[in-house]
Structure formats: structure tokens, C-alpha cells
Amino acid sequence: MQEIKSLENRIDEALNNEQLHANFRSAMSYLMEKRRDQFPDEKQLNNEREVASTIRSNSVTQLPELLIKLEENLEKNNIKVHWAETDLEANNIVYQILKDANAKTVVKGKSMVTEEIELNEFLDNKGIEILETDLGEFLVQLANEKPSHIVMPAIHKNRKEISKAFFDHFPEFPYTEDVDLITQQVRKILRDRFRQADVGISGVNFAVAETGTLCLVENEGNGRMCTTVPPIHIAVTGIEKVVEKLSDIPPLLDILTKSATGQEITTYFNMISSPRREGEKDGPKSMHLVLLDNGRSKIHQNNDMQETLKCIRCGSCINHCPVYTQLGGHAYGTVYPGPIGITLEPQKQGIAELGELTSLCTMCGACGEVCPVHIPLPKLINKLRSEAVEGNNTNDLIEGARSKRKPLESFAWQTWKQVYSNPFIYSIFSKIATKLNFISPKKLGKWSKYRTTPRPSKHSLKELANQAGFDNE
Amino acid sequence: MNNSREIILERLKNNTNETSHIKVNVAKKTYHWSKEEMIAKLSEKLQSARAETFVLSDAELIDWLNDELPKRGIGNILIGTSIEKQISQYINNEIEVIKYKDSYESWSEKLFNETDASITTTIGAIAESGSIVLHPTPHEPRLMSLVPNIHIALVYEDTIYETFDQIISTQHWSENMPTNALLISGPSKTADIEQVLAYGVHGPKELIVLILTS
Numbered sequence: 026m027q028e029i030k031s032l033e034n035r036i037d038e039a040l041n042n043e044q045l046h047a048n049f050r051s052a053m054s055y056l057m058e059k060r061r062d063q064f065p066d067e068k069q070l071n072n073e074r075e076v077a078s079t080i081r082s083n084s085v086t087q088l089p090e091l092l093i094k095l096e097e098n099l100e101k102n103n104i105k106v107h108w109a110e111t112d113l114e115a116n117n118i119v120y121q122i123l124k125d126a127n128a129k130t131v132v133k134g135k136s137m138v139t140e141e142i143e144l145n146e147f148l149d150n151k152g153i154e155i156l157e158t159d160l161g162e163f164l165v166q167l168a169n170e171k172p173s174h175i176v177m178p179a180i181h182k183n184r185k186e187i188s189k190a191f192f193d194h195f196p197e198f199p200y201t202e203d204v205d206l207i208t209q210q211v212r213k214i215l216r217d218r219f220r221q222a223d224v225g226i227s228g229v230n231f232a233v234a235e236t237g238t239l240c241l242v243e244n245e246g247n248g249r250m251c252t253t254v255p256p257i258h259i260a261v262t263g264i265e266k267v268v269e270k271l272s273d274i275p276p277l278l279d280i281l282t283k284s285a286t287g288q289e290i291t292t293y294f295n296m297i298s299s300p301r302r303e304g305e306k307d308g309p310k311s312m313h314l315v316l317l318d319n320g321r322s323k324i325h326q327n328n329d330m331q332e333t334l335k336c337i338r339c340g341s342c343i344n345h346c347p348v349y350t351q352l353g354g355h356a357y358g359t360v361y362p363g364p365i366g367i368t369l370e371p372q373k374q375g376i377a378e379l380g381e382l383t384s385l386c387t388m389c390g391a392c393g394e395v396c397p398v399h400i401p402l403p404k405l406i407n408k409l410r411s412e413a414v415e416g417n418n419t420n421d422l423i424e425g426a427r428s429k430r431k432p433l434e435s436f437a438w439q440t441w442k443q444v445y446s447n448p449f450i451y452s453i454f455s456k457i458a459t460k461l462n463f464i465s466p467k468k469l470g471k472w473s474k475y476r477t478t479p480r481p482s483k484h485s486l487k488e489l490a491n492q493a494g495f496d497n498e
Numbered sequence: 499m500n501n502s503r504e505i506i507l508e509r510l511k512n513n514t515n516e517t518s519h520i521k522v523n524v525a526k527k528t529y530h531w532s533k534e535e536m537i538a539k540l541s542e543k544l545q546s547a548r549a550e551t552f553v554l555s556d557a558e559l560i561d562w563l564n565d566e567l568p569k570r571g572i573g574n575i576l577i578g579t580s581i582e583k584q585i586s587q588y589i590n591n592e593i594e595v596i597k598y599k600d601s602y603e604s605w606s607e608k609l610f611n612e613t614d615a616s617i618t619t620t621i622g623a624i625a626e627s628g629s630i631v632l633h634p635t636p637h638e639p640r641l642m643s644l645v646p647n648i649h650i651a652l653v654y655e656d657t658i659y660e661t662f663d664q665i666i667s668t669q670h671w672s673e674n675m676p677t678n679a680l681l682i683s684g685p686s687k688t689a690d691i692e693q694v695l696a697y698g699v700h701g702p703k704e705l706i707v708l709i710l711t712s
Contacts, residue, residue, distance in 0.1 A: 055693050079520050089510040108503035160699055161690030177690060184692050208688060208696040215700065220610050236675045246644055246686040246701025253640050253678070254602075264506065271672040275662040279627075286689070290627040292547070293701070294681035302677055306639040307602035318502070322509035331513070 032358065032381055039356040040475070045181060049353045052180045056344040059287025060395070077280045078399035080273045081335035084265070088325060088334075091234040091267045092316065098237030102299040104312040112142035115317045119144060119226070119259055120151055122313055126257055128153070128223035132215075134241070134248040135159035136228025137175050137338060138261050138317055141360045144226070155226075158215055158247040160208065167194050173354030175361060176285050176340040181353050215247070225251035225309065229262035230337070231277060232314070235270045239314065241295040242281060244288075249295050258300070258309040264316050265334040277337060280397040285339040320373035327422040329408055333368055335398045342392035342402055348385045357382060364392035364402045371409055377425030380413040455485045529626070529660050536625040536658040537709055543628020547684030548697060549705040556710055559652075560588045567593050567615070576609075576616040576646055578638030585617070598639050609641065615648035622657035622665050623707075629683040630707055631665060633676040640678050649702040651682070655711045 030038070039045060064070040084091060096106045109115035123131070131148065133139065133155055145166070148155045157166040161179035165172055168190040172178030179187065188202045191210070198210045219225075227248055231240040239260050241248045252258050268277065274296075282288045301308035324333050343349050343363030354362040359370040359379065367382040383406050392402040409423070414435065416426025444454050462481040469478050484492075491497070531539060541551040554562055567575065567590070574594035577585055586595040596613060618638050620630045630651050634640040643649050659665040662681070666672070671679065686701030697703055 052693060083520060089507050092507065092510070108506055110502040110505055114502060158700070159690070160688045164690070177693075179690050184694075187691055204691045204694040204696050207691065208699055212699055216610055219700075220606055236672055238675055238679075244686070245688050245699040247699070249640075249644050249680075250700055253644065264510075271666060271675075272663065275666065278662070289543070290629060290681065290683045292682065292684050292687055294629075294683075296675070296679040297677070298675040298679075299677045304636045305677060306598060306600065306636055307641045308639075308677060316506075318506045318509075322506050325510050326513050328513070 032356075035356040035358060036352060039352040044183070045353050046351070048181055048183055049350055052174075052177065053344050053350045056177075056287060056340075060284060060341060060344070061287075063283035063287050063289060073276065073280050074397055074399055076276045077337075077397050078335065080268060080277060081337065081398045082332075084268050084273075085325070085331055085334045087269065088264065088267070091269055092264060095232055095234040095237065095267050096316075098234065099314055100237075102237045104237065104239075104299060104314055107313060107315045108318070109315055110318045112317070112319050115142045115261060115315050115319070116144055116147040118315050119261070120148065120153075122257070122259055123148070123153060123224055126223065128257065130218075130222045131155040131224045131226055132158050132219055132222040132247075132251050132255065133162075134225070134227040134243070134251040135162050135178070136226070136261060137172075137360065138228050138263050139226065140172060141263075141319065142261070142317065144261070156215075156218055156222075158219070158251060159243075160211055160245060160247075163211060163215070164190060167191060171355065171360075173362070174340060174343060175338055175365075181355065215250075219247075219250040219254045222251075222255045224257045224259060225253075225255040226259045226261065227251050229260050229266050229314075230281070231274060232262060232267045233269075233271050233274065234267050236298060238271065238296050238298045240274060240278075241297070242278065242291050242293075243295070244292040246293060249293055252295065252297055253308055256310050257313075258297075258311075259313045259315065260297075261315045261317060264318055264321050265336075281337050281339050284341040284395070284397040323422070323424075324369075324372050327372075330372060330405060330423065332400050333365075333372060333405060335400050336365055336369075337398055338365075339397055341395045341397060342400075345391040345395050347387060347389060347391070352385070357385065364406065365400075368400075368402055368405045368409065371413075371425075372423060375424035375428075376409065376413045376416075377428035380409070380425060380429045383409045383413065455487070459483055459485050459488075526663060527626075527661050528664075531625060531660055533655060533658075536660065537655060539625040540623050540628055540653075540658055540707075540709070543625070544630075544684065544705075544707055547628060548687075549628075549684045549707055551707045551709060553655075553709045553711060556712060559708065559710065560585065562708065563617075564588075564590045570615075570648070572614045572648065574612070574614050575650075576613050576642055578618055578635075578642060580635070580637035581617070581619060581652075598642060602639065602641060609645050613646045615650060616642045616646040617650045617652065618642050619652050620657070621669070622659055623653045623709075624660070624662050624665060624681070625658055626661045627681075627683060629662070629681040632680040632682065634678050634680070635676075640680075643680065643682060644701050647698070647702060648704045648706065649682075649685075650706045650708060653707055653709050655709055658709075 099106050107118045145155050157163045164179045164187050173181040184202050192200050229239045230242045282291050300312040342365050346363045349363040359366050361369050371379040386406050390403045412423050412426045413429035444450050458481045465480050544551050576596045621633050622631045685697050685705045686699050687697045688699045689695050
């Protein structure tokens with residue numbers, strides 16, 4: 026396991042790692058460009074976002090009704106539904122299913138929710154072998170690391186690093202840095218594992234309440250393997266992934282794949298509505314869905330923050346975030362990085378715990394502009410920042426409100442407010458600042474660590490404007 | 499466990515926000531493509547995802563298979579029971595026809611390790627995105643389009659739809675969802691290593707779509 030370092034140390038480390046920088050810079054530029062190519066018409070894009078946003082808003086506002094309907098239809102289709110309030114409960118549910126089936130080996134398709142509950146570690150400790158099968162996740166698991174991006178998990182590694190991790194584990198294969206060859210070697214290794222696994226675990230991209238259908242989006246085919254080959258399939262999803270109707274799916278799928286990887290559509294769109302039926306010759310004999318809350322119902326109660334739950338996990342906000350591009354995913358120290366991460370994680374784990382993450386934002390607004398379901402991420406991040414220092418700590422909707430308030434900082438801002446709202450005091454202040462600019466400090470602590478230290482000008486803007494002939498008012 | 503269900507639902511219901519259900523007003527996309535345009539669009543999109551496409555008449559299918567399969571080094575081919583009769587008796591003797599007669603468990607090793615290619619039908623295709631659409635059945639099980647190295651899919655020209663939405667609504671999917679419905683839009687691929695596209699990760703390395711005209 027990686028040592029837990031403070032956010033500040035993680036940031037320092039990321040900023041000083043040139044290789045990491047280069048890997049992320051190139052990957053983010055590639056993803057941004059591919060997305061842009063998919064949306065040549067701004068007006069049409071906005072219409073599509075409006076539709077997707079409305080569908081997701083409806084899902085979130087009707088969440089309890091839709092979940093009940095989903096459960097009813099899944100059970101009708103012979104898919105057993107389990108509800109988990111916490112990560113531990115979800116892990117225990119999965120473990121119990123495995124234990125009842127005497128299962129020893131699991132193959133898993135890419136799923137952020139199972140990262141969230143740390144299912145791999147949990148099952149590992151119970152002596153169950155759980156293998157990631159998405160190529161990127163497989164390579165990350167080999168290196169004993171965590172994904173650094175929610176769509177492209179191995180984005181932080183270049184092919185040299187990947188080749189090394191691969192051949193440390195599989196010395197029987199000749200060393201290569203050829204992507205096609207590595208891919209074929211992984212294919213060879215995993216084919217037997219799919220065939221021999223006792224259980225397949227997957228996430229869910231959309232769950233359709235109307236028909237009791239679980240939808241999975243992927244390119245590789247490992248998701249289909251995990252959900253078709255082993256005798257038992259367990260799907261794990263956050264409760265917010267439900268949508269009302271089957272007709273909601275085409276617009277959401279369309280905007281998801283275009284926003285995520287700039288693909289018009291992925292290779293596979295896999296819609297599963299039941300385990301193997303009588304007479305059918307393949308498919309799992311039993312299926313389970315674990316519905317995970319883990320803080321989501323709490324977010325749902327807060328009308329301001331509820332929009333967080335509309336997210337379809339495309340990663341577009343991450344790809345366009347200048348802070349993420351500089352830092353990469355691991356510096357965040359959370360499962361979900363980037364704008365959606367710093368919005369979601371402090372709400373789930375409390376501001377006292379993770380409120381500092383909201384400072385990983387320049388308020389540039391790019392995330393809000395690209396979000397396919399119109400989540401006002403900059404507004405939500407700002408709200409969390411304000412809750413952290415000014416929130417009402419008796420209101421427990423966002424845990425840890427006001428916990429980041431520092432007396433000196435709040436005194437400084439109070440003073441600033443006084444100075445800037447009173448013209449007389451302000452004019453004295455600006456005179457002192459411009460005339461005595463030579464005594465301003467050369468270093469400003471952390472601020473000047475990576476930047477040049479700002480220094481007040483010799484003349485205030487007002488003076489310069491007067492000199493240039495502008496009238497006072 | 500039921501307890502968690504109640505706790506979660508109770509908390510969700512507690513939100514007194516009166517936002518009402520907003521009707522989604524989606525202007526259904528239509529392109530008014532002719533049959534020829536649909537075939538052209540479907541082929542173009544599939545090819546851009548590195549699938550191969552051929553437009554053949556029904557009568558040309560067998561000749562195509564007899565010509566192309568040996569050329570591509572395909573020694574055996576898995577055929578579903580629905581079209582097996584139509585094809586197997588005419589197919590070149592050198593090509594072994596494998597049938598998916600029994601449940602997967604009884605022959606999984608052969609399916610995974612010794613099956614070169616498969617042929618399946620489709621219930622249609624989507625021109626806009628370049629997707630073939632499958633509802634696997636006992637005659638053509640799910641793994642046929644996933645496990646063999648090469649997947650050959652037959653699409654009848656009059657089952658090509660413009661959009662995903664059209665095929666869902668025209669075929670009334672929501673009234674009777676199959677165990678598994680699939681959109682397939684190319685061979686298996688990945689860009690997980692340095693964003694370099696590589697094909698044939700876990701699913702078929704090649705997808706060949708034969709568009710059949712009557």
C-alpha cells in the first residue's frame with residue numbers, strides 16, 4: 026500500500042515529477058481534442074446537453090420511486106437486489122454471495138464504485154483472488170497502484186513503465202514495448218482466467234427502472250466476458266445510476282461516449298436484463314445487483330448539492346481541468362479526482378476530512394462548460410468552499426461545515442471587506458501601499474514557491490487613469 | 499439488510515424539494531436516408547472503427563464464405579442453429595462447421611481455444627453510429643459474438659435503422675427485453691496504453707459485417 030502523505034506533500038511530489046507531467050499533458054490534450062471533434066455544432070451540443078441534463082435531473086428528483094421500480098423489475102427478471110448503506114456493508118454482501126457459492130476466484134470489469142468501496146482489498150484479505158480485466162486496470166493492479174483517472178486508469182504510466190510492471194510479473198513473455206504485443210499477451214493471460222473464474226463482478230453505467238435492465242459501456246469486451254462467462258454475475262452500482270425509461274438511454278449513451286473518450290459510440294453497449302433463462306446455453310446462472318448508498322442519500326437531501334448526483338462519470342470535467350492536468354489523479358488522494366472528485370468526496374467524507382480538496386480549483390469554469398449533464402461544478406465547488414468557512418455547523422447536511430474556519434484568515438478577510446467598502450479608508454490604504462511598495466515582502470510563503478512575488482505598483486490605477494486624462498467619476 | 503433499504507429510501511424521501519418531473523422534449527432525430535444511404539453510412543462508420551463490410555446478395559453469401567474463409571486462414575466456423583442448415587451443407591468441405599448445440603460449460607475449452615470464427619445473424623443495425631444489434635437466443639448464444647477471434651455478422655438491408663432510438667421504439671424493446679441486447683460497433687479495442695489504439699483485447703480481433711440485399 027502507498028504511504029499516506031499530506032495533500033501538500035502529494036502536490037509537491039506531483040509538481041516535481043516531469044514524467045508524470047508529460048504523461049498527463051499529452052493524454053488530456055488528446056482527450057480534449059477528440060471530444061471537440063465529436064461536437065462540431067455548438068448549438069446541437071447544447072440541445073443534447075439539455076436533454077441529457079433533464080433526464081438525469083428527473084432521475085435524481087424521483088430517485089426513491091425509481092429505485093423501488095427498478096428493484097421490482099429486476100426481481101421480476103430474477104436478478105437479486107441488495108441494498109448497502111455503507112462501503113463495508115456492500116463488501117460484506119459481495120463476500121457473502123461468494124462464500125455461499127464457495128467461490129475462490131473473481132474476474133472484474135472496470136468499475137469506479139468497486140474502487141470506492143475498496144472491494145479488491147476487502148476480498149483479498151478474505152483470501153479471494155480478484156483480478157482486474159480491463160487492460161488499464163489490469164496493468165494498474167500489477168503495479169500495485171490505484172487508477173489515476175476514472176475512464177483511463179493507467180493514464181499516468183507510459184509504455185516503458187507499463188512494460189516493466191508487466192514483465193516483472195510475467196517474465197515468461199519476451200520483453201516488448203510494443204502496445205499491440207503487450208495487448209495480445211494480456212489477452213492470452215486473461216482468456217483462461219475468464220473461463221475459470223467462479224464469479225464475474227461489474228459496475229453499471231445506467232440501470233433502467235422501466236425494464237429492469239443493467240447497461241454497460243466498454244470497448245474491450247472484458248465487461249461482456251465478466252458478465253457472461255462466470256456462473257455468477259454480481260453488479261455493483263451507486264443508487265444514482267438509475268434512469269426511468271429505456272428511451273432515456275440513447276441520448277445518454279450518445280453524450281457519454283462522445284464526452285468521455287471522444288468516440289461516437291464504444292465497441293460494445295451491453296444491456297443485461299436477466300441471468301440465463303431456461304433453454305439458453307450461456308450467461309450466468311444467477312445475478313445480483315448491489316445498490317450502494319455510501320453518502321449519496323445524504324447528498325440527495327441537500328437541494329443545493331443534489332446536482333452532484335446527476336453525474337454520468339464521463340470524466341470530461343477531469344480532462345478539461347487545468348489543476349488535474351498539472352497534478353494527475355493520485356495527488357488528490359481520493360477515488361474520484363478532478364472537479365467531480367473535489368465536489369463529491371468532501372460531501373461523502375465530510376468537509377473536516379476532505380474540505381481542503383476544494384482548493385484544487387482555479388475557478389476557471391471549464392468543468393461546468395463541458396459537463397454533458399449541466400452540473401454547475403464551479404458553483405458547487407464554491408458552495409463547498411463557503412460552507413467550509415462560513416457554513417452553519419448546526420446544519421448537518423454537509424458534514425464538517427465551518428470546520429475550515431481559521432481566525433487569522435477570517436480576520437484578514439473582515440479587514441479587507443472594511444477597507445474595500447469604505448472609499449476614505451481605501452484611499453489611505455492605496456496611498457500607503459503604492460508609496461511604501463519597496464517594503465513589501467520578497468517572499469510570500471507558499472504563494473511564491475512556484476510564482477513570482479507580486480509587488481504593488483508605484484501608482485494606483487486611479488492615479489494612472491487621472492494621468493491618462495480620465496475624469497474621476 | 500432490509501433495514502438499509504428502509505434507511506436509504508427514507509432519507510431519499512425526506513427531501514422535500516418540490517421539483518416536479520420535467521418532461522423531456524426530445525425532437526427525435528431523423529435523417530430521411532434512403533436505403534442506399536443507410537448502407538453507405540453504416541459501412542462508412544463500421545469501417546472507420548476498423549470493421550470490414552461487404553454488400554452481397556443472399557445468393558452470393560455462400561460463395562463469399564467459400565472464397566474468403568480459407569483465404570483468411572479460417573479452419574473452422576461456429577454457426578448458430580438458426581442458420582446452420584442454410585449454410586453448412588454448402589460450405590467448403592475443408593472448413594469444419596462447429597455447432598453451439600450444448601450449454602457452454604460442456605465445451606468451454608474448445609470454444610475459447612479452438613474456435614477460429616463465428617457467424618451470427620443480427621436483429622438490425624444502426625446507420626448513424628455504425629452499430630450492429632444482436633439479441634442473442636438459444637439458437638445463437640451470447641458468447642458467439644465475443645469469444646472467437648473473428649466475428650462475421652449478417653445484416654439484412656431492410657433491418658438497418660437510422661438511430662438507436664428508432665430501433666428501440668420500432669421493435670418495441672421495452673415491452674420485452676431479451677436476456678442480453680448488444681450493440682457492437684467494431685472489433686474489440688483499447689487505448690489504455692499511451693492512448694495508442696490496439697485491437698483484439700478480449701473480444702474478436704476482427705469484425706466482418708455482411709450486408710445482405712434481397
